[in-house]
Amino acid sequence: MLKMKCERCEIDSASLFCLRCKRAICGKCYEDSLGLCSDCVNFKKATEWDRRQLVRILTETVRISTNNLEKQKCHACEILRYHLLFTLKVLKNLGIELEHEDLTGLRAPVHQLRDAVIPLIIEAISQKKLAADPTSWPRI
Numbered sequence: 627m628l629k630m631k632c633e634r635c636e637i638d639s640a641s642l643f644c645l646r647c648k649r650a651i652c653g654k655c656y657e658d659s660l661g662l663c664s665d666c667v668n669f670k671k672a673t674e675w676d677r678r679q680l681v682r683i684l685t686e687t688v689r690i691s692t693n694n695l696e697k698q699k700c701h702a703c704e705i706l707r708y709h710l711l712f713t714l715k716v717l718k719n720l721g722i723e724l725e726h727e728d729l730t731g732l733r734a735p736v737h738q739l740r741d742a743v744i745p746l747i748i749e750a751i752s753q754k755k756l757a758a759d760p761t762s763w764p765r766i
């Protein structure tokens with residue numbers, strides 16, 4: 627049988643394959659429960675941290691927007707509307723990413739946020755009966 631060196635440490639002989647980077651990996655450089663090499667485990671952890679932060683920021687955005695929509699002076703705010711539509715776009719992209727891999731169970735909170743943002747947008751848009759497309763809004 628042909629022997630292959632681990633493509634990560636380049637010391638021990640490889641006996642496994644990383645599911646993410648597809649390199650041949652030795653037992654020492656492999657995380658069995660995830661099917662990933664040590665490098666990819668670190669990448670996965672960093673990505674998860676980033677996404678958790680993003681969900682935290684989006685949750686805060688939805689909370690603040692909900693409060694602001696209750697105030698009379700924010701009813702006609704174009705920035706708030708635009709911000710909500712942008713939030714929805716970020717949530718949509720995040721949802722697509724999480725369909726492939728549910729990073730630390732973020733799928734459910736992202737779906738909940740999307741469900742919360744849509745009525746806010748409808749409320750914000752209906753205030754001035756504006757179209758959903760921000761480019762068609764009248765300039766102030």
Ligand SMILES: [Zn+2]
Nearest residue numbers: 632635652655
């Ligand atoms: Zn190795």
Ligand SMILES: [Zn+2]
Nearest residue numbers: 644647663666
């Ligand atoms: Zn890998």
